[in-house]
Amino acid sequence: MSLPNNDPRPPYQLAANRLRAEITSGHLKPGDRLPSSRELRDTLGIANATVHAALRVLRDEGLIYSVHGRGNYVADPKQHPTVDPIGELASEWAGEFTLDYTPPAWYTQYKESAQADHVKAGPPPPVTVDQTASLAEILLGVREQLRHVTGEVVSLRQQIAGLEEKVSRLENPDVN
Incomplete structure (x- = not known):
């Protein structure tokens, strides 16, 4: 067979x-x-x-x-x-999918302070390109933008390090 x-x-x-x-x-x-x-x-x-x-x-x-x-x-x-x-899942999901989630307080506080810092700092200065600008002037403008972005990255890294330290202290209260 x-x-x-x-x-x-x-x-x-x-x-x-x-x-x-x-x-x-x-x-x-x-x-x-x-x-x-x-x-x-x-x-x-x-x-x-x-x-x-x-x-x-x-x-x-x-x-x-x-x-x-x-x-x-x-x-x-x-x-x-x-x-x-598949039909069973489709019928279960036919209604509106909702998720009851409230972020922890530390996250809400961090997010609010980060937004406040962003508002204080304001938007990065716009890159303006003058049609008559030389290549050197354009490069100087790009370099200035990179300095600004690098400063923001350093600030974010410092904030992350501070948060990691706080989390470490919360997780290990006996070490301090």
């Missing part, structure tokens, strides 16, 4: 189709144990991984179920209706 060689479909699909046909024809009835993976491998002439892929397809379709250490069995459609997990 080997699989056809001239069929372009992957072997696991062919094996799944063969087992599906035996189930739907009534040759294998609900509750019947399927042949073992080794028996299917030898009978169908396919690799063990291919057998497992075919069984996974049938399991996903709800035609069979597995009992660990016992084997695979034909499912009873009345007891094991086919489940559409």
